[in-house]
Amino acid sequence: MTAAEKIVSLRSTIARVGLQDAGVQTRVALGHRGTDACLHGGLLKGALHEVFPMAAGDGAAAAGFVTVLAARVAGGRRLLWLRPDFAALEYGEIAAPGLRELGLDPGRFLLLRAPDVTSLLRAGFDALSCTELGALVLEIPGTPRILDLAASRRFVLGAAQSGVTVFLLRWNAEAEPSAAETRWLVRAGRSRADCPPSALRATSPASGGGNICRGRTAWDWGYPLFEAELVRNRHGRAGFWVMEWNCDDRLFRAANPGAVVSPAADRPAAAENASRIA
Amino acid sequence: MPLADARAMLPALHVANADEAADRHLLESLADWCLHYTPLVALDPPHGLLLDITGAAHLFGGEKALLDRSRNSLCRQGLAVQGAIAGSAMAAHALARYRNSVVVPPGEDAKAVAMLPVEALALDPATTHAFRHAGLKTIGQAAIRKRSELTARFGAQMVFALDHALGQVNKPISPRIALSDYMAERIFAEPLVAEDAILETLRGLAASLATLLAERGEGARQLEATFFRADGKVRRIAITTAGPTRDPAIIARLFREKLAALADPLDPGFGFDLIRLAADRAERCETETAGFETRTNEEKEIAFLVDRLAARFGAQCILVFRPNDTHIPEAASVALPAQAAEPSKLLWKSIRGREDAPRRPLRMFAKPEPIEVPATEVPEGPPKRFRWRRVVHEMAFAEGPERIAMEWWRHQTPQPTRDYFRLEDVNGRRFWVYREGLYIYETGRPRWFLQGLFA
Numbered sequence: 001m002t003a004a005e006k007i008v009s010l011r012s013t014i015a016r017v018g019l020q021d022a023g024v025q026t027r028v029a030l031g032h033r034g035t036d037a038c039l040h041g042g043l044l045k046g047a048l049h050e051v052f053p054m055a056a057g058d059g060a061a062a063a064g065f066v067t068v069l070a071a072r073v074a075g076g077r078r079l080l081w082l083r084p085d086f087a088a089l090e091y092g093e094i095a096a097p098g099l100r101e102l103g104l105d106p107g108r109f110l111l112l113r114a115p116d117v118t119s120l121l122r123a124g125f126d127a128l129s130c131t132e133l134g135a136l137v138l139e140i141p142g143t144p145r146i147l148d149l150a151a152s153r154r155f156v157l158g159a160a161q162s163g164v165t166v167f168l169l170r171w172n173a174e175a176e177p178s179a180a181e182t183r184w185l186v187r188a189g190r191s192r193a194d195c196p197p198s199a200l201r202a203t204s205p206a207s208g209g210g211n212i213c214r215g216r217t218a219w220d221w222g223y224p225l226f227e228a229e230l231v232r233n234r235h236g237r238a239g240f241w242v243m244e245w246n247c248d249d250r251l252f253r254a255a256n257p258g259a260v261v262s263p264a265a266d267r268p269a270a271a272e273n274a275s276r277i278a
Numbered sequence: 279m280p281l282a283d284a285r286a287m288l289p290a291l292h293v294a295n296a297d298e299a300a301d302r303h304l305l306e307s308l309a310d311w312c313l314h315y316t317p318l319v320a321l322d323p324p325h326g327l328l329l330d331i332t333g334a335a336h337l338f339g340g341e342k343a344l345l346d347r348s349r350n351s352l353c354r355q356g357l358a359v360q361g362a363i364a365g366s367a368m369a370a371h372a373l374a375r376y377r378n379s380v381v382v383p384p385g386e387d388a389k390a391v392a393m394l395p396v397e398a399l400a401l402d403p404a405t406t407h408a409f410r411h412a413g414l415k416t417i418g419q420a421a422i423r424k425r426s427e428l429t430a431r432f433g434a435q436m437v438f439a440l441d442h443a444l445g446q447v448n449k450p451i452s453p454r455i456a457l458s459d460y461m462a463e464r465i466f467a468e469p470l471v472a473e474d475a476i477l478e479t480l481r482g483l484a485a486s487l488a489t490l491l492a493e494r495g496e497g498a499r500q501l502e503a504t505f506f507r508a509d510g511k512v513r514r515i516a517i518t519t520a521g522p523t524r525d526p527a528i529i530a531r532l533f534r535e536k537l538a539a540l541a542d543p544l545d546p547g548f549g550f551d552l553i554r555l556a557a558d559r560a561e562r563c564e565t566e567t568a569g570f571e572t573r574t575n576e577e578k579e580i581a582f583l584v585d586r587l588a589a590r591f592g593a594q595c596i597l598v599f600r601p602n603d604t605h606i607p608e609a610a611s612v613a614l615p616a617q618a619a620e621p622s623k624l625l626w627k628s629i630r631g632r633e634d635a636p637r638r639p640l641r642m643f644a645k646p647e648p649i650e651v652p653a654t655e656v657p658e659g660p661p662k663r664f665r666w667r668r669v670v671h672e673m674a675f676a677e678g679p680e681r682i683a684m685e686w687w688r689h690q691t692p693q694p695t696r697d698y699f700r701l702e703d704v705n706g707r708r709f710w711v712y713r714e715g716l717y718i719y720e721t722g723r724p725r726w727f728l729q730g731l732f733a
Contacts, residue, residue, distance in 0.1 A: 057669075057705065057707055058705075058707065060639075060640065060641050060707065060708075060731035060732065061706075061707065061733060063640060063733065064640050064732070064733020065733070067640060067733065068733070077576070078576075078580050080583070085595075091641060092639075092641030092642055092643045092730060092731055093613075093641065093642050093644055094640070095611065095638060095639060095640060095641060095642035095730060096601070096610070096626070097607070097610045097611055097626075097629070097638040098636065098639050098641070098642065098730070098732075098733075099599075099640065100627070100628055100638075101629065101637055101638045102636055102640065102733065105626070106599040106601075106626055107598070107599065109598070110580075110584065110596065110597070110616060111596070111597040111599070111613060112587055112595060112597075113591075113595045113596075113597070114591060119591070123587055123590065123591070126586060126587070127583060127587070130579050130580065130582070130583040131579065132575065132576040132579035132580055133579075133580070133583070187705070187706070188705060188706035189706050190674070190702070190704075190705070190706035191675065191702060191706065221675060221677060222635055223636075224635070224636065224733040225706065227706075245733070247630070247635075247636060
């Protein structure tokens with residue numbers, strides 16, 4: 001455990017002091033102060049959490065957000081990722097080198113390719129009985145009728161019983177009522193919004209070091225950035241944060257400390273639609 | 279009899295070509311059904327089956343009862359059946375054809391086959407003809423000749439067949455299915471139909487198997503349940519496990535998963551009258567107390583989960599990642615079936631340095647997707663915009679190129695070099711694209727591909 005991780009876990013413990021529901025279920029601190037405060041110390045273990053991309057083109061950002069969230073909750077335990085086998089064509093395979101680059105251990109990932117959503121959900125319910133699992137991620141494209149309020153209640157009950165944290169990653173989905181503990185809308189965060197478009201130039205060591213932008217060399221655009229909106233939180237307020245995943249400490253951080261968080265409204269809606277995955 | 283003669287006798291004769299493949303197929307399915315009586319069943323083509331019933335006859339009330347029962351069951355399936363029981367396979371083969379339904383007491387093979395014609399030895403026609411020519415019409419007549427004389431005239435193989443028929447030498451049959459070391463079975467007087475009862479039976483059989491396995495300190499890696507239907511159909515269902523297992527509860531659970539997920543469900547029909555469970559592959563397995571230290575509870579629980587999912591979806595659907603020793607991005611890792619994957623000696627390598635951004639995308643397309651890129655500012659530069667899946671993406675930021683040459687030692691024809699760029703569009707979405715082929719050196723008009731998406 002690095003020093004940063006220690007501080008975060010201590011802070012999470014302090015935040016839980018005096019809280020009613022800190023009994024059997026525990027919370028995992030994410031590392032981002034604002035988020036952890038809003039979540040009373042962190043993401044609830046043994047519960048159901050939902051993540052939706054804000055727009056169709058933000059699928060990769062939402063997938064990345066779920067991946068790091070689930071890995072953070074799973075700790076050193078295994079993580080089972082369930083996805084329908086056609087999802088790889090549409091949204092790409094889960095790339096183990098990419099997991100490694102995010103600071104995660106690809107060896108802790110188990111991947112199940114299910115033939116359809118119905119059997120995927122069945123496998124999900126079944127996997128919940130394995131108490132040694134750290135986290136369970138179900139990647140569900142569309143809005144299948146079988147995934148209704150009753151199904152989400154089943155996940156909530158199963159998760160609470162076994163202590164396995166369940167994440168639903170929803171693609172092209174309508175937000176429906178569910179029994180989830182939290183629901184997140186995620187989109188990619190722009191790195192260095194103040195960078196001029198002229199930064200778009202080939203940078204290679206040969207061309208003399210490349211562009212300098214906000215004190216960093218241009219070939220390092222920083223850790224992955226997520227703009228995450230917590231739209232539903234059963235035990236607290238909603239919120240919106242720009243979070244940076246620190247691949248070295250394996251924690252979330254506030255992006256660009258000191259920078260003003262850009263409100264969600266300043267993004268051109270046209271660009272949103274234009275970049276929708278066809 | 280020639281066909282013309284037969285037609286002359288019976289003008290309405292129905293004629294069909296012999297279908298050897300279908301005959302063979304039927305014979306094999308009958309051989310499966312005969313596993314009912316003994317696990318040692320061999321084909322005796324073109325239309326015979328050899329069953330080694332050593333130690334099995336008492337289960338069916340004696341040899342005669344076994345013979346009658348099997349013949350009756352096969353007759354009910356619409357077959358014309360002859361059978362015999364003798365000390366050696368050759369004697370039984372001969373007697374089944376010439377003295378149907380005889381059971382030879384032990385040690386009396388020679389007497390029983392003595393009166394049979396030499397054709398019963400199933401030798402090639404030339405040898406049989408030579409026998410006849412020499413005045414040896416029955417096996418008995420040949421048997422009293424000196425072996426040296428016979429060998430000189432008819433060859434060693436013929437003498438072996440003769441001695442085999444007389445029970446003087448023994449040649450074991452070669453069964454179709456290798457005999458499992460561990461096997462348990464249950465015969466039902468009343469055929470079994472209910473699924474619960476079937477699963478309960480499997481559990482009971484697993485328990486008896488567990489005792490056998492525990493005696494030799496082994497656990498099963500692969501198990502096969504064989505269901506014999508009363509009307510002669512045989513169904514085999516196999517499961518595999520990630521680690522040696524002998525816990526009956528686990529085995530029963532895996533079969534429950536497998537049976538629930540069968541595309542072609544287990545149809546009991548009029549019921550199963552025999553269910554057999556065999557461990558086809560077994561491995562050394564520490565006793566529970568020793569295993570507690572070497573294999574943690576977590577490993578066990580995860581292995582059980584993997585087995586359950588593999589039983590339901592198939593072993594190739596539940597995967598783990600292993601690193602691969604190559605720098606080609608799409609081949610740098612491989613997803614292997616979790617049940618079979620061995621721990622890798624290679625370690626996962628980070629490409630980025632400390633405090634750097636990820637250099638490899640989280641999502642990668644197995645087949646890089648072509649993108650349309652308008653002519654770039656600098657020929658070797660990154661694209662300012664590109665069209666992917668009919669949508670134009672405006673880039674705000676680019677990094678690259680990272681040049682990755684293909685592995686020339688693996689390919690006959692040279693593969694084009696790839697220049698990779700990390701791109702960020704105006705919405706902050708990050709892409710990994712590459713230009714295939716170097717300008718001038720490799721191609722005049724390089725193509726662009728999108729390989730992956732960063733988180």
